[in-house]
Amino acid sequence: MSVLKEWIFTTDHKKVGLLYLIGSMAAFAFAGFSALMMRAELSSIGPTITNNPGDYNVWLYFHGAAMILGFQIPALTGFLANYLVPLQIGAKDVAFPRINALSVWLFYMGLILALLTFVVPDPPDVMWTGYPPYSTITFANTALYTFTVLLLGFASILGGVNFLTTIAFMRAPGIGWNQLNMFTWCTFAAFILQLIFVPVLGTAVTLISLDKYLGTHFFDPSSGGDVLVYQNLFWFYSHPAVYVILLPFIGIVFDIVATFARNRIFNYKAAVYGGVGGILLLAGEVWIHHLYVTGMPDWIRVGQMVTTLLISIPVGLLFISLVGTLYKGSISFETPMLYALSVVFLMLIGGLTGIPLAIVSLTLHVSDTYYIPGHFHYVMAVAGTFAIFGGVYYLFPKFTGKMYNEFVGKLAFWITFVGVNVIFFPMMIVGVTEGMPRRYWDYAQFPGAEPYQYWMTVGAAIIGVGFLLVLFNWIHALFAGPKAGNNPWGSRSLEWTTTSPPLDHGNWEEVPKIEEGWGPYEYGTEKT
Amino acid sequence: MRNNRLHRAFTALPFVALPGGASAEFESIVEKVEDPAAGFDHLWFEVMVDITIIGVIFALLALYFLFRYRRRSPGEEGTQKPLSNLNIIGWALIPAFVFMADDFYMAAKGWQLYDTYRRVPENSLEVKLESAMWTWDYTYPNGVKTYNELRVPAGQPVVLRMTSRDTIHSHFIPDFRIKEDSMPGRVTYMWFYPQKPGEHIVSCAEYCGQLHSRMYGKVIVMPRGEFDSWYQAEAAKLDVKLTKLSDNRGAGQK
Amino acid sequence: MSNHAHAHEHGPILTPWPLVISIGILAMIPLAFIFKFSYHNSFAAILSLGIGAPLCIIGVIGWVREAIGGDELSQGLGFGAMGWFILAEALIFLPGFATYWVLRLSAESWPPPGSVDMPQLMPVIMTVVLVSSSLTIHKAEGLLEAGDVAGFRKWLAATMLLGLSFLLMSIYEWNHLFHLGFTIDVNVFSSSFFSLTGLHGSHVFVGLGIFLAIMIPAMSGKINHTFVRTGSLYWHFVDIIWFFVVSQLYFW
Numbered sequence A: 001m002s003v004l005k006e007w008i009f010t011t012d013h014k015k016v017g018l019l020y021l022i023g024s025m026a027a028f029a030f031a032g033f034s035a036l037m038m039r040a041e042l043s044s045i046g047p048t049i050t051n052n053p054g055d056y057n058v059w060l061y062f063h064g065a066a067m068i069l070g071f072q073i074p075a076l077t078g079f080l081a082n083y084l085v086p087l088q089i090g091a092k093d094v095a096f097p098r099i100n101a102l103s104v105w106l107f108y109m110g111l112i113l114a115l116l117t118f119v120v121p122d123p124p125d126v127m128w129t130g131y132p133p134y135s136t137i138t139f140a141n142t143a144l145y146t147f148t149v150l151l152l153g154f155a156s157i158l159g160g161v162n163f164l165t166t167i168a169f170m171r172a173p174g175i176g177w178n179q180l181n182m183f184t185w186c187t188f189a190a191f192i193l194q195l196i197f198v199p200v201l202g203t204a205v206t207l208i209s210l211d212k213y214l215g216t217h218f219f220d221p222s223s224g225g226d227v228l229v230y231q232n233l234f235w236f237y238s239h240p241a242v243y244v245i246l247l248p249f250i251g252i253v254f255d256i257v258a259t260f261a262r263n264r265i266f267n268y269k270a271a272v273y274g275g276v277g278g279i280l281l282l283a284g285e286v287w288i289h290h291l292y293v294t295g296m297p298d299w300i301r302v303g304q305m306v307t308t309l310l311i312s313i314p315v316g317l318l319f320i321s322l323v324g325t326l327y328k329g330s331i332s333f334e335t336p337m338l339y340a341l342s343v344v345f346l347m348l349i350g351g352l353t354g355i356p357l358a359i360v361s362l363t364l365h366v367s368d369t370y371y372i373p374g375h376f377h378y379v380m381a382v383a384g385t386f387a388i389f390g391g392v393y394y395l396f397p398k399f400t401g402k403m404y405n406e407f408v409g410k411l412a413f414w415i416t417f418v419g420v421n422v423i424f425f426p427m428m429i430v431g432v433t434e435g436m437p438r439r440y441w442d443y444a445q446f447p448g449a450e451p452y453q454y455w456m457t458v459g460a461a462i463i464g465v466g467f468l469l470v471l472f473n474w475i476h477a478l479f480a481g482p483k484a485g486n487n488p489w490g491s492r493s494l495e496w497t498t499t500s501p502p503l504d505h506g507n508w509e510e511v512p513k514i515e516e517g518w519g520p521y522e523y524g525t526e527k528t
Numbered sequence B: 001m002r003n004n005r006l007h008r009a010f011t012a013l014p015f016v017a018l019p020g021g022a023s024a025e026f027e028s029i030v031e032k033v034e035d036p037a038a039g040f041d042h043l044w045f046e047v048m049v050d051i052t053i054i055g056v057i058f059a060l061l062a063l064y065f066l067f068r069y070r071r072r073s074p075g076e077e078g079t080q081k082p083l084s085n086l087n088i089i090g091w092a093l094i095p096a097f098v099f100m101a102d103d104f105y106m107a108a109k110g111w112q113l114y115d116t117y118r119r120v121p122e123n124s125l126e127v128k129l130e131s132a133m134w135t136w137d138y139t140y141p142n143g144v145k146t147y148n149e150l151r152v153p154a155g156q157p158v159v160l161r162m163t164s165r166d167t168i169h170s171h172f173i174p175d176f177r178i179k180e181d182s183m184p185g186r187v188t189y190m191w192f193y194p195q196k197p198g199e200h201i202v203s204c205a206e207y208c209g210q211l212h213s214r215m216y217g218k219v220i221v222m223p224r225g226e227f228d229s230w231y232q233a234e235a236a237k238l239d240v241k242l243t244k245l246s247d248n249r250g251a252g253q254k
Numbered sequence C: 001m002s003n004h005a006h007a008h009e010h011g012p013i014l015t016p017w018p019l020v021i022s023i024g025i026l027a028m029i030p031l032a033f034i035f036k037f038s039y040h041n042s043f044a045a046i047l048s049l050g051i052g053a054p055l056c057i058i059g060v061i062g063w064v065r066e067a068i069g070g071d072e073l074s075q076g077l078g079f080g081a082m083g084w085f086i087l088a089e090a091l092i093f094l095p096g097f098a099t100y101w102v103l104r105l106s107a108e109s110w111p112p113p114g115s116v117d118m119p120q121l122m123p124v125i126m127t128v129v130l131v132s133s134s135l136t137i138h139k140a141e142g143l144l145e146a147g148d149v150a151g152f153r154k155w156l157a158a159t160m161l162l163g164l165s166f167l168l169m170s171i172y173e174w175n176h177l178f179h180l181g182f183t184i185d186v187n188v189f190s191s192s193f194f195s196l197t198g199l200h201g202s203h204v205f206v207g208l209g210i211f212l213a214i215m216i217p218a219m220s221g222k223i224n225h226t227f228v229r230t231g232s233l234y235w236h237f238v239d240i241i242w243f244f245v246v247s248q249l250y251f252w
């Protein structure tokens, strides 16, 4: 009983972080399950496991919404940020522990709403984008979508308020802005984006429920409303949201790569001020690239083609620093490092395939085809998920005090690595060459797509096995893993100076003193 | 079909060094009308080559480092030195300008093609499209209506003026590399250039509910003469209907 | 380190209130709304409202009682954090206004058919009331800094009174418009009008809630200065937003 109380009444940032981990992994498992259902349905032409397209649409709605809002954003800005940031800046906790607890419980309430999709009559079928007028004329339960987004969004805003304050004011004496871990920097930037853009999404989804249930006319052209206003508001948030995912995941990859290469970040300042800063500056000016085929005025489309392409500059700077960190390193290849390194390659594929999408004339063909899921699964679902899994492996010895099994870890990694490429590369090909549109329950008019679809399903099955193995490895290690040391990876970063697991309250007996010239990546110098 | 060329563009990627993969099949330019679909295939291939080169450079460099700097003894640490200020700035600005140059190059190319996509040729056949859950309704200039079947003559550009009765749909013709949403309250347009007789799938590309995946029809490109006779025959039927209608109405008023 | 010793004495903070409030919010807003409007089940809606609202209130009371003593690590950071929160709040209003501007500027004629003449006197009075409440809370804050707790309580009470009368006038105003047949579903103007004034009104309501949470402990002399400054900053923000609401919706 008292253990239970310790968890559900906790305000400790580490426990809150782990609660976020559990919730987001549950979301991942459910959303992954609905992905498997979708894949099974698509494995061949004609009704395969359901002859009701409505079922498919609900799975797809849940898959998209839960993966982004319930899994990735909470895993990155909930779990990793909560667990790591205070440790990396030498703080005893976050600025507002109670608000932190409120944030995680609101997240759980949002998850409960999201999961209601599977039990209520008329579950939402509006896709994770919820475009009106469809979302306002469907018989399905759009309110569930609205409130899921609102609760998860509000949880995120509270997290933002908390972490921006924490990082700005609670760094241990002696840690300056140029001595922050890349992950902390990226979290800082990601929360600025959340704070600015989530409220816009909140308003947008509220307006569709007002339209649907209270009879307002915001998106109803027959009474002077405008259907495109919603899409603008939605993508005004949801494009920056992809950087809310990208930033922390590239941040944790930086930390892992630096640790396992035991090396300085190459050109840290360019990565922080050029890369992270540049993304912050550009993130809000490119949303029209999701509206290339909606009849927006031509000059806006062309203008935002240019801004979208320019995003490659800050991301490119991050890549130079990332690859440069390997230069003259001392690289070892444990499981977290395998995940982190694979992110470099997968993110190259995913990011670079965004470039043709940014070019408006090319998007006229590929928009809303399977090329799009191909692009974003590489960059988000694969690179992002691998970064999160790498992060969990990386921190596993810290938060459990136990070591996972290296062999099973690597095996599972290679299985999933093969699996994701088998599923997501064909997606891009079938999108361009066959023109297979997305969000299709069936594709009789595109017979050429069948072999690709078949192999994607095979790939999905492979991934499923891989993730089960991961889960098995973690659970096994949690109960029967060998004891891990305080700093198994030989990192110089602050979070590894505590015990494993860290002290319940306050993290350290005494917060380590920061020496002149200390930095989280000062490898190759005298150890102090 | 065009698909094959794209297919080749994709599979040819690893062999970009082999020259002329795509240009072999360059079509002679007999018509004055610029076909955006051909422009698409061309630019697509070019951009694919561009991003493949960038990706391969980064990937090879990373792989080389991974091999060259693997850890040899447990206690070893990396030996990278901090950069000088000049180096910091150089390593930020020079790549930034290189990337920017590439971005602007692609943007210029993209814009050019986009112009072609959006500038409707003078002699186009203008057809009105009204979409609805789940059908495409076309109306020709002379009032002929068809459903889920757009018959057009070969050799004449076609422009669609589109709107929708209920929700958003997207008129997507993969073979002509073009789609554009149709929605209530706005009129959007798209044009394409059917050159040879044949049939092409039109499929809805914007999620529109239960039967989104079943919302498809055909563009039927007919030889000029055949089209003209079909068009006139339909118009004649229409005339009959119209006169009948007005007869009835006349009768009612009396 | 004294801070550290302090932490050990008390152990980690354990508090049920965040969980209680979260459950309360879930029942009070999403579930009640969904029962009422998606499933047309008013009984279930009222039931879940009846569960949710008390949970929220109990949760807030419990939270305030615990935190007013100021055991947070973050003494003094609340004010800065409110700055971030206000940024987010401003961006809740901005898209609402943006939508209104887009619809208005693309309309063929304005006001759209079905609109009525907007009252002119009432909004002026409401503005005066809200502005004076901003002044009174400022005054209260000043007295608190100077150590005059009794004076602080008096001016805080005045602020709350002004805020409350603002809300009452809003309700009167809405009622008046309803009677003229101007309801939320008439046209795009009424949609914007009621959504924006409603959103603003709910912020006034929350502001009053914050003041209540300051006032009750203050009766027995428990005052957390950061909390007061933070609450007053929020109130000023709500006041500023009102200028946008009133100028865009009534006088444009």
Ligand code: HEA
Pocket: A129, A242, A243, A245, A246, A289, A290, A292, A308, A309, A311, A312, A313, A315, A316, A317, A319, A347, A348, A350, A351, A352, A354, A355, A357, A358, A359, A363, A366, A367, A368, A372, A375, A376, A379, A380, A384, B054, B058, B098, B099, B100, B102, B103
């Ligand atoms: C984490 C998530 C994530 C990230 C990081 C990105 C990154 C990018 N995305 Fe992606 N995108 C999504 C998630 C993401 N995207 C999702 C979820 C959707 C679909 C949503 C939906 O409709 O459901 C989408 C859709 C989407 C579209 C809309 C397609 C459509 O619906 O029609 C476009 C169009 O421009 C686009 C472009 C880009 C670009 C240009 C980047 C850039 O940021 C990429 C930059 C990176 C690189 C370029 C690689 C590294 C750089 C170098 C090696 C330097 C040198 C390179 C050059 C000079 C080119 N994306």
Ligand code: HEA
Pocket: A025, A026, A028, A029, A031, A032, A033, A035, A036, A038, A039, A060, A061, A063, A064, A065, A067, A068, A071, A072, A127, A128, A129, A373, A377, A380, A381, A382, A384, A385, A423, A437, A438, A439, A440, A441, A456, A460, A463, A464, A467, A468, A470, A471
């Ligand atoms: C982060 C985001 C994310 C992730 C990780 C994934 C993961 C996957 N996605 Fe997802 N997908 C989206 C985000 C994501 N997707 C979005 C936003 C859309 C668009 C939605 C829309 O159109 O509105 C989409 C759409 C989408 C489509 C397009 C459907 C269509 O347009 O008709 C398809 C089709 O194959 C698909 C498949 C998959 C598959 C097979 C996986 C697999 O990688 C999943 C693998 C996971 C599992 C198989 C679960 C296994 C887990 C266990 C067995 C338990 C183990 C538990 C632990 C380890 C804790 N997705």
Ligand code: CUA
Pocket: B134, B168, B169, B170, B204, B205, B206, B207, B208, B209, B211, B212, B213, B215
């Ligand atoms: Cu019509 Cu999809």
Ligand SMILES: [Cu+2]
Pocket: A238, A239, A242, A287, A289, A290
């Ligand atoms: Cu985007």
